[in-house]
Amino acid sequence: MDLSASAIVGIGRTAYTRKSGRTGISLAAEAIRAALDDAGLSPSDVDGMTCFSTGDPASPLRVSHAIGLDEIGWNVNTYAGGNQVALVMANAASAIITGQAEVVVVYRVLDSNVRYGKVTGAVEVGGFEQFAAPQGYMVPPQWFAMWAQRHQHVYGSTCEDLGAIAINNRAHAVANEHAIARDPLTLETYLEGRWIVEPFRVFDLAYEVDGAVALVLTSADRAKDLRHPPVYPIGAAEGTGAGGMPDLWSDQTSMYSRIVAPRLWARTGLSAADMDIACMYDCFTYTVMATFEDFGFCDKGEVGDYFREGRATYGGDVVVNPHGGLLSEGYLHGLNHHYEAVHQLRREAGVRQVDDAELALVTAGAGPYGGAIVYGRERPS
């Protein structure tokens, strides 16, 4: 039984802003109501709800109450970050397929209290972090910068290569009214960006925002009668790179994707060449570099040229992050990539529409842990 026995039938989101002054529950409720309205469904149709978080207050139990539901059935709060967005979508699809729920809402919300780029107070650390934290090595930008330096050493990639990824994303965001960062970016401006942690300048990091995204799934059968053309999950794969937790501190010149990419293509019978769109998880420019190669779009060390030659944008081989990604649309922890994939496959993206979009790859994760999913306009025969 493949995942395409389910379908995405509704998408919703809030504005992406800074310092919204709103609670996560309020933001989540707004995005979910919008997604249900988009599907032509109402809260009373919902019997499943799932999110991923690290114990945020905006849990399915509280959010369901906020949209007026006294009761939901299947509900899962997956303890995870952006690494497991594809997995959360696949699990929602699986719950529908096995009859655990008929209509499942997947959402992610980030309010001003949730910021991953810095540490603002006392923190309790254990495990491997107890050795790293005393050196001040505590937040993702530091880890990814170290890996990017390694990639430069081994494959000869450059800051200009990272810049090419940032510039490509930003060029797409310029046309996206929903994006938080829409000022055009040139290589000159990129190189003038202040250092955050070498080799990362400010433009290499995701733009953290307040906001929420929601998607509604139901069975492929029920989807036929709803408001928009359904978008089908074709196949998904998950993996933990190599080495488990300790590997977080080791060589990540390629990431989880070295495991997940072949697994995904084997499951779906597809390849990079089949993709019209690639929503690549881009918490950092470097994340795109290290995973894009693994998914087979180009060889190791070639990603800079690929982006500079216009192969990652309209008229090229595949449109990478047509919304601007986490770098420019905003850091909605990757669920906005899934929104964008559906938006494009429904061919509702206006000036940003990728012509004849049939298949979209959405990756989720970075470092040793992650997954990916392929969405399509048509169910595989």
Added chain:
Amino acid sequence: MDLSASAIVGIGRTAYTRKSGRTGISLAAEAIRAALDDAGLSPSDVDGMTCFSTGDPASPLRVSHAIGLDEIGWNVNTYAGGNQVALVMANAASAIITGQAEVVVVYRVLDSNVRYGKVTGAVEVGGFEQFAAPQGYMVPPQWFAMWAQRHQHVYGSTCEDLGAIAINNRAHAVANEHAIARDPLTLETYLEGRWIVEPFRVFDLAYEVDGAVALVLTSADRAKDLRHPPVYPIGAAEGTGAGGMPDLWSDQTSMYSRIVAPRLWARTGLSAADMDIACMYDCFTYTVMATFEDFGFCDKGEVGDYFREGRATYGGDVVVNPHGGLLSEGYLHGLNHHYEAVHQLRREAGVRQVDDAELALVTAGAGPYGGAIVYGRERPS
């Protein structure tokens, strides 16, 4: 596609002790190795792993590493307590059925650092707890005691009724070498138990232990060739009672089960009368009382008589918690109930074996949130 396209093929556990001095990762690895060995599988067969916790260090990523795996595929850490054990099992089954994984390990581990019955240090509270905590109303025994008092007021149930549940569980544990509490319990001894929080005496509370439980699932097809007779998940249901989060503080004379029981029986076409075994989630005696009635074993207020009359033990209507449950075998957060159901349905329980056991109900949860699953020796036709 029903859940019985998957099957449980292996079970494992550690000893249940107090103050083991061991880490959660070590305990989990021991239980998982035992479960894989029971199935005739090895760690390298595993491509999925899931647990439920509230962010414990013994995550699938770390535990998989501890059993020698550099990589696992599908892995989910569900942010949940005992409320979602049935759901976690159903999700593991769903992942197999939709091709996300072939062999999934489900585990739960509790080490000496994890105790739910008391608050030992400073805690940060938000949401509804900010109003309850200043009154010292902070831990589950207090909430459940309040609800039990309400039940006594509305339905006329008594402390002796609660005692009947504790005594029944303990009678089963006496024959269970794995149980932590095996001293026979009489009504007289029960009533002499010290008050914890009225109407709960010490025998009304789960016995918190260190330990781990693991179950291995694979497809029903692959299960046929493995070491033991497969046990099939027949159907599952999940629910959040009524009222969402605020309801945690309201009337719980019946719990999540008022929603979940009819949903489960409708999905499976079964009823209480079909069950040979009922592993009822028993964090407190009262939890059994408030949910047992909803699942249809008896009417409201009758549970005391039901247990006193021997209808909940061998030779009665249904054997409730043949292992002794969380009250007497030990508080493994409910996953030990699933172990016991499989053990019994495989008819390996020795002197505790329930004759001709074909179907087992396992409930998971308490208060407004929970679920339930039915396991069978045979796949439904």
